[in-house]
Amino acid sequence: xxxxxxxxxxxxxxxxxxxxxxxxxxxxxxxxxxxxxxxxxxxxxxxxxxxxxxxxxxxxxxxxxxxxxxxxxxxxxxxxxxxxxxxxxxxxxxxxxxxxxxxxxxxxxxxxxxxxxxxxxxxxxxxxxxxxxxxxxxxxxxxxxxxxxxxxxxxxxxxxxxxxxxxxxxxxxxxxxxxxxxxxxxxxxxxxxxxxxxxxxxxxxxxxxxxxxxxxxxxxxxxxxxxxxxxxxxxxxxxxxxxxxxxxxxxxxxxxxxx
Amino acid sequence: xxxxxxxxxxxxxxxxxxxxxxxxxxxxxxxxxxxxxxxxxxxxxxxxxxxxxxxxxxxxxxxxxxxxxxxxxxxxxxxxxxxxxxxxxxxxxxxxxxxxxxxxxxxxxxxxxxxxxxxxxxxxxxxxxxxxxxxxxxxxxxxxxxxxxxxxxxxxxxxxxxxxxxxxxxxxxxxxxxxxxxxxxxxxxxxxxxxxxxxxxxxxxxxxxxxxxxxxxxxxxxxxxxxxxxxxxxxxxxxxxxxxxxxxxxxxxxxxxxxxxxxxxxxxxxxxxxxxxxxxxxxxxxxxxxxxxxxxxxxxxxxxxxxxxxxxxxxxxxxxxxxxxxxxxxxxxxxxxxxxxxxxxxxxxxxxxxxxxxxxxxxxxxxxxx
Numbered sequence: 001x002x003x004x005x006x007x008x009x010x011x012x013x014x015x016x017x018x019x020x021x022x023x024x025x026x027x028x029x030x031x032x033x034x035x036x037x038x039x040x041x042x043x044x045x046x047x048x049x050x051x052x053x054x055x056x057x058x059x060x061x062x063x064x065x066x067x068x069x070x071x072x073x074x075x076x077x078x079x080x081x082x083x084x085x086x087x088x089x090x091x092x093x094x095x096x097x098x099x100x101x102x103x104x105x106x107x108x109x110x111x112x113x114x115x116x117x118x119x120x121x122x123x124x125x126x127x128x129x130x131x132x133x134x135x136x137x138x139x140x141x142x143x144x145x146x147x148x149x150x151x152x153x154x155x156x157x158x159x160x161x162x163x164x165x166x167x168x169x170x171x172x173x174x175x176x177x178x179x180x181x182x183x184x185x186x187x188x189x190x191x192x193x194x195x196x197x198x199x200x201x202x203x204x205x206x207x208x209x210x211x212x213x214x215x216x217x218x219x220x221x222x223x224x225x226x227x228x229x230x231x232x233x234x235x236x237x238x239x240x241x242x243x244x245x246x247x248x249x250x251x252x253x254x255x256x257x258x259x
Numbered sequence: 260x261x262x263x264x265x266x267x268x269x270x271x272x273x274x275x276x277x278x279x280x281x282x283x284x285x286x287x288x289x290x291x292x293x294x295x296x297x298x299x300x301x302x303x304x305x306x307x308x309x310x311x312x313x314x315x316x317x318x319x320x321x322x323x324x325x326x327x328x329x330x331x332x333x334x335x336x337x338x339x340x341x342x343x344x345x346x347x348x349x350x351x352x353x354x355x356x357x358x359x360x361x362x363x364x365x366x367x368x369x370x371x372x373x374x375x376x377x378x379x380x381x382x383x384x385x386x387x388x389x390x391x392x393x394x395x396x397x398x399x400x401x402x403x404x405x406x407x408x409x410x411x412x413x414x415x416x417x418x419x420x421x422x423x424x425x426x427x428x429x430x431x432x433x434x435x436x437x438x439x440x441x442x443x444x445x446x447x448x449x450x451x452x453x454x455x456x457x458x459x460x461x462x463x464x465x466x467x468x469x470x471x472x473x474x475x476x477x478x479x480x481x482x483x484x485x486x487x488x489x490x491x492x493x494x495x496x497x498x499x500x501x502x503x504x505x506x507x508x509x510x511x512x513x514x515x516x517x518x519x520x521x522x523x524x525x526x527x528x529x530x531x532x533x534x535x536x537x538x539x540x541x542x543x544x545x546x547x548x549x550x551x552x553x554x555x556x557x558x559x560x561x562x563x564x565x566x567x568x569x570x571x572x573x574x575x576x577x578x579x580x581x582x583x584x585x586x587x588x589x590x591x592x593x594x595x596x597x598x599x600x601x602x603x604x605x606x607x608x609x610x611x612x613x614x615x616x617x618x619x620x621x622x623x624x625x626x627x628x629x
Contacts, residue, residue, distance in 0.1 A: 053512060053513060095509075097511075108514060113516055
């Protein structure tokens, strides 16, 4: 239940503005890949192209190929909705649906698509997803309460439960801990470690320690200056990137000399 | 070692020095009322003038006292407070006056037996003359008008809500601020400014052209009212849809939910409380329209429960005709009593709708809590 992603010569545009230039990267299945880099270097933009969320913004478009186990996401006739049901996403700010209960939030992917599901199956799915997101013990007695009543860290884990309930191949996380306190961050990081047994996980983070803690492979993005496109500088094993990078810019960044 | 600190003698805190006492405004108010009454007694007393003179004296007195004791900053603050409260009272005056007048004049009409349950069918000047000259009860009621108002407004709502809501959805979710979306926004703004009589004439002319000359039914009036309602519904729904956070749409897209389902199941439920109360306020806005109904539904004295056939009465046109053409020209008092009663019912309806809007907003609002 996980697939690899291969990106070939990808250029990402906002209208005429080239935001990310010429990215080629292989993302292994059942592993955690972290994207690091200074603000505005296009990490999040690039992440959003991996499940075609980029094109939701007006004028945004992409050139190049993104292959999910060999199938091009941007091939002719590919429905972005199909892509997104296979590649889930967790956002920077926790965003549970305010009109739904905790239970309905977990079932959102099923219910919003009007798929028929029996109550027994739904109960199993809710329990499995919430246990998968390490949230079950905290909310099992109040599944009918609104999701917006949870704390920020719990809401973020609820969003992860919601993402894994649709059983995706890949989970993309866009700075999932940037709005959370250290305890909740630890809970999410533990969760990411467990998730990689089943899913391919891609995480964008500003926090280099976090990248070093959770990821197997790390990709460093950089930008030459404002108005210039972001570029992928280097990608490799996390250990190599942090201890013995080949590029000077990477070494400067991970050692804290800039950024 | 003993403490050398002696407690500060607390007579009056140094921090509250130079402040007016709490009772200052009341003292000034009492003084202003007394002096105002004295001045007015010299000029010839009337309550309205007394109020204005007292208010001016109060403002001058409080501000100058404050300037003397507290300094210029506090005095300016008091002046601003006086201006704000004063403007509020001036704005409130017409409202209170209208409600009071309608209550005083309308209650006798409303309490007449059968006022809400009978129509004006068969009520002639003879009965009104008898009521005035012999003290017989005033007969006739507003049942037909109430029924007409409810039916016409309901039909207008049924027409405007789908059109208005779908327009708002197009503008917010699909328009992308393109040329068509901007054109629609412009014309919606233009529609907001259309005088209601023009909307009535449009509906009348439209039905004359497609059904036949002289077509006057409740449905024509409903079309006229919906011309007035649609821009209000579009505007309020658009604002409500716009404040739904984009993150919720993205969350749904990321779960592999199609756009139209996202709109139907996430965006609209999140905004429904605002949309519903906006619609209710739009209804309250058009329920009192007179001119467009006069030219499209005419006025009837008997009960007509078919919106698609025959002339139909409504509360505003009922009031208009009762005042302008009293049932008994010799004794217009019973007619004017009925008109005031109908006005009271109309105001009560509008108030109920406003309360309903608040209730709807609260019931549908996204739940919070643990």
